[in-house]
Amino acid sequence: MATASSFAAVFFSSAFAACFAEVCTIPLDTAKVRLQLQRKTPPPPPPATAATAGGTLATILCIAREEGVAALWKGLIPGLHRQFLYGGLRISLYEPVKAFFVGGAVVGDVSLLSKILAALTTGVIAIIVANPTDLVKVRLQADGKVNTVKRNYSGALNAYATIIRQEGIGALWTGLGPNVARNAIINAAExxxxxxxxxxxxxxxxxxxxxxxxxxxxxxxxxxxxxIGSPADVVKSRMMGDSTYRSTLDCFAKTLKNDGPGAFYKGFIANFCRIGSWNVIMFLTLEQRAPLFIASSSLCSDSCEVYAFVKEP
Known part of the structure; x- marks a missing residue:
């Protein structure tokens, strides 16, 4: 059975890997959020703006040109907050939850169904805790010069405080429904x-x-x-970036009606570049760093077996 020290070792190694991947890939995430927030409008006259640029690279270049290169890292601080909590919890809980579903210690091959159930469960738990950080991250990323809703947050801490003061503490869990769906699905897929x-x-x-x-x-x-997760990701980004939607279903229905089914895969290339590279960086970092964290915590052998996710099966 896993000890407290073994759980802490995997949590911190996972959080470190997730935060490192976040720093490397957040410009792609910013581009993805801007693309997902686009509405279907008549083609604008050239030059394109960051709100209307059609592709991932064009969006990145427009943001850098119009708002400065630093704007590509908007939302980094709450992004790190999110990855520390969400990345640490979803991975450190994965093996214990998987062991729960198989009815004991994980030994040998585990069915794909058990892996999916474990990942769905840890994704839900982790994002319920981390939703406020995700909300602030999306709002900072969406707060561009050409955005119709200009909130002018001065930073992550100011955003948390302003949201609580103006909208109430419950507003920090805006978009929780699609965020739970999105992260449970993506966590299971990942x-x-x-x-x-x-x-x-x-x-x-x-x-x-x-x-x-x-x-x-x-x-x-x-x-x-x-x-698998792109439609829920689009709905989540739109609900967090635009408070006019009444519910998840309202956002889904209006997006489908106004922008068509293709809107649910807006920013797909940016999203794949982001999540694909994020996964490669995160898992490579985790696979290389986790054994060091685990070894340094002086774990017993049976504790290491519980966390075989970061070791050879």
Missing amino acids: LASYDQFKQMFLKLPGFTDNVFTHLLAGLGAGFFAVC
Whole structure:
């Protein structure tokens, strides 16, 4: 059974890996949020703006040109807050929850269903805790010069305080419904598919538990996560970026009616570039750093087995 020290070791190693990946990929996330917030409007005259630029690269270049390069890292501080809480919890809880679903210690191959259920569960728990950080991150990223809603937050702490003062503390959980759906789905796609891909690759001739295997498994996990989670991600971004929507269903219905079904995959390339690269960086960092954290905590052997997710199965 996992000890408190073993849980803490995996939590901090996961949080470190998630925060490092966030720093590396947040410009892609900013571009993705801006693309997801776009509404269907008549084509604007050139030059394009950051609100109307059609592609990922064009959006990044427009944001840098119009608002400065630093704007691409808007939302970094709450992004780090989010990754510390969400990234740390969803991964450190994964193996204990998976063991719960299989009815004991994780030994040998585990069914894909058990992996999916474990990842769905940890995704829900983690995002309920981290939703306020996600809200502030999206609002800071959406607060561009050409955005119709200009909130003028001076920073993350000011955003938290302003939201509580103006909208009430409950507003920090705005968009919780689609955020739970989005993160439960994406967490299941990422963790379960990474776990499954890695297990599958290690059974193939020539594959070992090395960086190349981790890279392929991370890319596969990222692709599945984007394909499955993009619609919920768009609804989440729109609800957090625009407080006029009454509910998740209202946002979904209005997006479908006004912008068409393709709107649910707005920013798909940016999202895949973001989540694909995020997964590769995060899992590579986790696979390399987690054993060091675990070893430094002087764990007993049975505790290490519980956290076999970051070790060779």
